[in-house]
Every structure is written in C-alpha cells, then in structure tokens.
Amino acid sequence: MVVQSIVLLLSGVLFTAPLIMLDQHGLHFELYYLTFKLTTLLFIPLILLLVYRKMTGGQQDMISKNPRSRGHVITPLIVIVVWCYLKFYSPIAHPEGAIEATNMTELLLLVLIGFMINSVLEEIFYRVWLQTRLEALLGRWPAILLVSILWSIWHVAIQGNGQWDVDVATVIANHGVTGLFLGYLWARYRRVWVIILIHGLLNASPYFLLQVLFH
Numbered sequence: 001m002v003v004q005s006i007v008l009l010l011s012g013v014l015f016t017a018p019l020i021m022l023d024q025h026g027l028h029f030e031l032y033y034l035t036f037k038l039t040t041l042l043f044i045p046l047i048l049l050l051v052y053r054k055m056t057g058g059q060q061d062m063i064s065k066n067p068r069s070r071g072h073v074i075t076p077l078i079v080i081v082v083w084c085y086l087k088f089y090s091p092i093a094h095p096e097g098a099i100e101a102t103n104m105t106e107l108l109l110l111v112l113i114g115f116m117i118n119s120v121l122e123e124i125f126y127r128v129w130l131q132t133r134l135e136a137l138l139g140r141w142p143a144i145l146l147v148s149i150l151w152s153i154w155h156v157a158i159q160g161n162g163q164w165d166v167d168v169a170t171v172i173a174n175h176g177v178t179g180l181f182l183g184y185l186w187a188r189y190r191r192v193w194v195i196i197l198i199h200g201l202l203n204a205s206p207y208f209l210l211q212v213l214f215h
Contacts, residue, residue: 005133007048012130012150015040019157033157037117041125076194079185083198111204119200126151126179127186127195140187148179178202 015036022029126147134143152175153168160167182195 001133001136004048004052005130005137008045008125008130008133009150011040011044012126012154014044016150016154016157019154020160022157024158024160034117037121041121045125045129073191076185076189076191080194080197083181084201087201114203115200118203119196122151123182123186123192123195123199127183128192131183131186135187144180144183144187148176148183151179152176 019033019036022032130150131143131147134146137143138146149172152171155171155175156164156167159171182198185198186192186195
C-alpha cells in the first residue's frame with residue numbers, strides 16, 4: 001500500500017509540475033495537457049493496479065472495501081440538491097456569464113469529452129485511487145488535505161497569471177475548498193457518482209447545460 005501511495009502521489013506531481021511550466025497560450029498546450037493527463041492520471045495508475053493484482057494473485061484490493069459504501073443513497077442526494085441550490089440559485093450564488101453556442105452537436109461532444117477527461121478521470125485518480133490509499137496511511141483529514149492541495153495546484157497551469165505566489169494562493173483558496181468538500185464526500189459516503197456529478201456541474205453549470213439543450 002505504501003508503494004502504491006508513493007507511485008500515485010508522484011504521478012500527481014508529475015502531471016502538475018511540467019504543466020505549470022508551459023505557456024498556456026502556446027500552440028500545443030492542449031496537446032501537452034491531454035498527453036500529461038492521460039499518461040500520469042490514467043495509464044500509470046492502471047499499470048500499477050495491474051502489476052499489484054498480478055503480484056497478489058488477482059486478490060481484491062482490501063482498501064477498496066469500506067462499510068460506509070453500503071450507506072443509504074438518500075443522504076448524498078440531499079447533499080447534492082442543497083449544494084446545487086447554494087452554488088447556482090441561492091442569493092449568494094454568482095451569476096454565470098453567457099456562452100456563445102455555435103454548433104449544438106459540437107458543444108455536446110465537447111461537454112462529454114470534458115466530463116470524461118476532467119470530472120471522471122480526476123475524481124477517480126485523486127479521490128478514489130490516491131485519497132483512499134492515503135487515508136489508510138495518514139488518516140482521513142490529512143489525506144483529504146494533501147489531495148486537495150495537489151488537485152488544486154495543477155489549476156495554476158490553466159488559470160495562472162505568471163505570479164507564482166499569487167497564483168498558488170488563488171487556486172488553493174478557490175479549488176482547495178472545493179477539494180476539501182469533494183474529499184470529505186468521498187471519505188464519508190464512498191459514492192463515486194456523487195463526487196463525479198458535483199465536479200461535472202462545477203465544470204458545466206446548469207446554465208451552460210440549459211443553453212446547450214435549448215439553443
């Protein structure tokens with residue numbers, strides 16, 4: 001378990017470090033981003049898991065077993081509904097800007113690809129694979145905090161302005177809080193669809209989805 005945790009943690013760092021060094025306005029940034037992401041957050045962990053299962057004779061990974069995973073579905077649904085209201089419709093919600101839609105098919109495809117590459121892949125890597133193992137080694141909240149910081153810092157690559165201290169502080173303040181929320185939901189309920197859904201709504205809010213559907 002220690003080896004798995006170290007390899008996954010290094011994979012997260014390997015994804016982040018080169019990415020934040022690149023010029024986000026460069027010609028090939030999107031290609032580098034996709035390459036780094038698929039390699040470090042998907043291929044390396046999958047190879048690790050396959051090697052581990054081969055070494056253990058195909059036995060199930062014991063840390064994936066958690067008695068809380070059998071909890072009721074209603075509570076996570078209530079959490080999602082309350083969060084959606086506070087985030088998008090309550091008096092404290094920030095209005096979303098309009099999005100210029102051109103081709104609905106193209107937009108739907110982009111939403112789907114973005115959902116798989118960002119929401120699904122990130123939650124499986126950072127929360128399901130990495131945080132679960134770190135919880136077993138460090139405890140719940142140290143694991144949630146460490147993963148939240150690691151997850152938030154990579155956003156400097158796409159949201160930074162070139163001032164490292166300000167950029168890091170900004171993404172930790174913004175995405176770090178979200179990471180704590182997602183990390184706690186995973187630790188508490190062990191329902192992957194909950195964190196994937198919330199992450200997806202963060203990336204494509206209901207305003208955007210409605211605009212695409214009714215454009």
